[in-house]
Amino acid sequence: MANEKKLYPSFQNPYLIEPTISLPDEMAVVGAGHIGPDIAYYLRTGMPDKKLYLVDVVEEPLKKAEARFKGYADKAVQKKKMKPEQAEKVLGNIVYTTDYAQLKNCGLVIEAATENLALKKKIFANLEAATSKEALLTSNTSGIPANEIFADMQYPGRSTITHFFAPAWRSLPVEVINWEGASDELINNLLWFFASTGKAPLVTDNVYSFLLNRIFESYTSEAAFLVDRATAKQVDHVAEAIVAAGPFFVLNLTGGNPLIYESQTRRMGENACYQPAHLLHSVAQWTVNRPGTKVDVPDDLAGWIKDRLLGLIFSQCFDIADRHVGTRADLNFGSIIGLGFKKGVFELMADLGDAEVKRIADAFVKERPGFPAPTRPIAEYTDFPRDILVDDKDGVRIITMRRPQAANALSAYTCDEILTELKKGEQDPAVKGFVITGYGTKAFCAGADIGGFIATLGNHAAGAEHSRSNSKVIEYIDTMDKPVVAAVNGLAMGGGVEVAMACHSRVADKKAFFQLPEITLGILPGMGGAVIPYRKWPQAAETFHGMVAEAKRLTCQDAEAIGMVQTVTSSYPEMIQAALAEVDRLSGQVPRAATGPVSIPEFTVPEAPNAGGLPLSREALSIVAQLVNEGAAADSLKAAMAMTYERCGDIVCTDAPREGVFAFMEKRKPNFTK
Incomplete structure (x- = not known):
């Protein structure tokens, strides 16, 4: 059953795919038993404006599914994860039916019946009779190979397995099986569809139990x-x-x-x-x-x-x-x-x-x-990159941080993996530049995982080394001859802001924003956030003072106004195209951080510092002020980064980080006493 087809026909990041279909106006799920209703609810929350049919051979499971949907929606409203009007929309436009003939206009049908091969084959015969030959027909099976299910179909090439995981309405992954009968177009369209509706699709070969x-x-x-x-x-x-x-x-x-x-x-x-x-x-x-x-x-x-x-x-x-x-x-x-x-x-x-x-x-x-x-x-x-996806498009290497379960936060591996790919691409004549982006449409990167920082508390050498190790990629980018562009697809916080700032240019989705919240944790931006922006955009020093000292947000529109963002876009594909254009524009003229001291207004510490009403540690902010001021006076970015590492060592030896970090983990407000 295993085949030698390339698993991913084009891009591993599904958001880079250019589909040949649009989101279908009508869809269906067949099987109202255990997982079928959950798949249907995912489709409703992902596309509440579309019409959905839920099909079963008897009425009772359909009635139970309707009650289940209401329970899900009511709970979401109670937890304030959904507004009442959104819940009403999700619960509307659903047809509960035993009649396959009603599916004639469906562009996608997902079968979710029990794990019985004969039953599944019968369902697909009914679906072929009821739908057009352009409709995509998929099976949610946990282990039956695609060729066994679709062998008797008239048009098997428009069908494959799409395997969901419980609870299907909330769980991120869905496996898309690339079997010998599936076209590249089908696989690409399904990857794009699932990504567009909030899933993280994974491609697997056609073997028992898949991946x-x-x-x-x-x-x-x-x-x-x-x-x-x-x-x-x-x-x-x-x-x-x-x-x-x-x-x-x-x-x-x-x-x-x-x-x-x-x-x-x-x-x-x-x-x-x-x-x-x-x-x-x-x-x-x-x-x-x-x-x-x-x-x-x-x-x-x-x-x-x-x-x-x-x-x-x-x-x-x-x-x-x-x-x-x-x-x-x-x-x-x-x-x-x-x-x-x-x-x-x-x-x-x-x-x-x-x-x-x-x-x-x-x-x-x-x-x-x-x-x-x-x-x-x-x-x-x-030996492989675990946190990033690597794709090539128009001679540009696109590096995608893929940790959507953590808003694409940087793990202990991410920065080193990005650095490795940049070094490889610098030596590859086929690569003219790079784009760094985040997976999905919500987050570019939420910063560094806090776990690695905890081990440094109270240890100057460990604090300095933690900062230095994570920042290798930041320093390397500034030395590169090939352009590196950040495509900021959503929120960028902490280390995510620093990665974006280190790049030679930035484009951003219109909903993106930048924030350095470290001071609210009693720490400082350890990957250059307190030195890089002043060397690149000294005219906006007061803006960066507010970001570093008060954790103020910077919208992408305001970032564009100060020259930090080159282009603001309205969709992921538009953002990637703008990033590719930036790579071409910067070819042969890569901008670097300023050398020599830069002139900025002095960073001063108020008597009672706060961020949005949250009292801050004056001791910690004094170390931040020292870094900003001495970093601006340094002769080079490299020298300013070295100061960053030392000040990180200083700050972990104060009381502020222990209080700030553990308050964050315990979901309470910190109580800084110094």
Whole structure:
């Protein structure tokens, strides 16, 4: 079943795709049972102006689905995530029907019936009879290959599998299966469609269980094999170090025992090692605790459970990578957003180290002969960019920060991954320049993850090194001969602002804004935010004083007025085109930060500093003032950045960051006393 088609026909960032379709005015979901209504609700919230049909063979599940929709909408209104008029719109224009003939004008139909091949084939025969041959018809199956479902269709090339994850109305990922019968146009159109409606689509090859379920199904089946030595509660407790909820808790939640048994039985056609645990057919509900419940597990037993679970997970990762079932970046990303892993599966490997991963893999195969094992050094599996997507368009390398689950915040890896791609592209004559952007339409980058900063508290050397390490990419950009343009697709905060400011030019979506909120946490902009803007736009120094000292927002329109943003655009495609044009405009004339001292108004600290009414730490702000003033007087950006690192070391040794950062994590207002 595996094929050698290129998984992504054009771009890995789906927002770069130019579709050949528009959003359909009418759509349908077939199957009003477990996941079908959730898929339908996602379509309603993503496209409330369109018409939706929900189809089932009997009325009762349709009535239950209608009640479920109302419950979702009412809860969203209560939590102020949706206005009443929005809820009314979402709940309107839905047709609940048992009549396929009503779907004649639908441009997209998603089948979400039970995992029964004969039933699915019958549904698609009905859909072909009811819809036009231009309609896109997809199946939400967790593991049946596309060629088996669509083999008897008259026009199979307009169909593929689109696999959603529970809860489908909220969970980000959807797998799009690129099977041998699917055209590049179909895959591209679906990737664009799902991205446009709020999903994070992932492309996978046409194999049993596709990408993420190859881990989830085998992992839950493996857990059932462990109960001969451990209880379900013990297994779940140990697993919670890796995932948000243990395997047995999730099986109870989803009623997944028979589905896992069936899918693993199906996978035995690929390898006999996937024979499922018979307990999955014997137990209706597992005896479990809620996640986070303390459970006593002897150390030796806990170690064995963890090794078996990790061994299974790593085994599937090796197999997926070796067979190119999906990209390693998608698997790592999808394990977080779709499977609830606390860290991506390859990040787990990187943290453990090659030797420990090899020990776990060898021990697992010894206990479970026949399972896939690594075929090359472990380091080769983990050597890839995890946080970014890299695409080429018109000779320009487009680097997309893809962490939408964290508003594209910078992890410990992101800056180094961007730096690596810039260095590679600088040496590639086919690359004339770069665009750095964020994934989606909401956030360019929300700054740096706070976790890495916490470890530096009270340690001057660690604080300085943390800032210096993250800023390597900032300093490198200023030395580059090829232009780097930031395409700011949404909010830019903290480190995101600093990355954008470091670029040679910026274009921005009309809803974008810039903010440096560090001082409200008792820290300072550690990647140049207190020195770069003064060297590039000294005429707007007072504006930057307000951003650094009071966390004031800068709209993209105001940024355009001071020369910080070159062009304001109205859509993602328009923004990317403007960024590409900027690369061409700057070719051969890359602007750099000013050398020598720059003249700016002195940064002074008021007696009672505050940001929007929030009292600030005068001690912390005094260190910021020192940095701004001495940075402006420095002879070069490099010298000013060196001062940044030292002042970061200074500030982590004060009381302010500990209070500010932990107040942020505890969702309370900080109480600065100095």
